[in-house]
Amino acid sequence: MKKLILIALMGMFVLSGCAAPETKTGKGAAYGAAGGAVAGAVLGQAIGRDRQGTLIGAAAGAAVGAAAGAGVGKMMDKQEAEMRDALAASDAAAVRREGELLAITLKGDVSFDLDSDVVRSGLYNELDRISQIMIKYPQTSILVEGHTDGTGSETYNQQLSVRRATSVKNLLASRGVQDYRINTIGYGKSRPVATNATPEGRQMNRRVEIRINPNTQG
The missing domain is CATH 3.30.1330.60 (OmpA-like domain)
Structure with a gap:
């Protein structure tokens, strides 16, 4: 399991360009990528039962998680701006x-x-x-x-x-x-x-x- 998490975290850093996100939306994407990568890695290992399946699952999960996380961050950014204005x-x-x-x-x-x-x-x-x-x-x-x-x-x-x-x-x-x-x-x-x-x-x-x-x- 530790290997799976390490792989997932590596995938997250690759997707984020190894740079810390500067916005709440960027942070949401990074957090989503990490969570998605872990879940994808576990699923990939369960299905393929090999290193290749784990890597494929981690990459797919990270991509989906990043998109979801970015959407959440953007939504909260917009809501914050509207609340501050109101x-x-x-x-x-x-x-x-x-x-x-x-x-x-x-x-x-x-x-x-x-x-x-x-x-x-x-x-x-x-x-x-x-x-x-x-x-x-x-x-x-x-x-x-x-x-x-x-x-x-x-x-x-x-x-x-x-x-x-x-x-x-x-x-x-x-x-x-x-x-x-x-x-x-x-x-x-x-x-x-x-x-x-x-x-x-x-x-x-x-x-x-x-x-x-x-x-x-x-």
């Missing part, structure tokens, strides 16, 4: 890229009243724009995460974070995003992004994050 003027939402994932942060003090899970109406325009783009890209799954600051008990903050994530999910679904694509999770105060020792830090920690993940399983 939310460029927003004070309530910010977009960032995490590998192939696209993350949107909804700032808690702008999106919710203190100790409330009811989304403020001022966020509706942002959710309208976010939803419209999500609908355009059905090949993705969506995870809505709730977070709180460190004030209060762990149990209460956990419950509040779940309620806030659920409120955002319901609003996305009511705007036409397929419900089955959206999952929710609450992290309470367990994942701060800033110190809880200052009002500014606590404000940053009170948030909902939406993570958009390419669904490579079709």
Whole structure:
């Protein structure tokens, strides 16, 4: 098996010209080539039971995987550009890229009243724009995460974070995003992004994050 993986990785480097891809699309192609080459090598060995069959399977799998990976990367690049454009003027939402994932942060003090899970109406325009783009890209799954600051008990903050994530999910679904694509999770105060020792830090920690993940399983 180690030999098969080595062959697959060699095929990936050949296809990529031995150069690191500079774009997310290029990275997707490289990752797809690697995965496809491994699968193809295994299949080729199983069918041909010889070195030639393994090499042929690796090359074919790498080519197919590269094409699929490049398509996923291009799709996420386009979605990121549209999200950034749609939310460029927003004070309530910010977009960032995490590998192939696209993350949107909804700032808690702008999106919710203190100790409330009811989304403020001022966020509706942002959710309208976010939803419209999500609908355009059905090949993705969506995870809505709730977070709180460190004030209060762990149990209460956990419950509040779940309620806030659920409120955002319901609003996305009511705007036409397929419900089955959206999952929710609450992290309470367990994942701060800033110190809880200052009002500014606590404000940053009170948030909902939406993570958009390419669904490579079709």
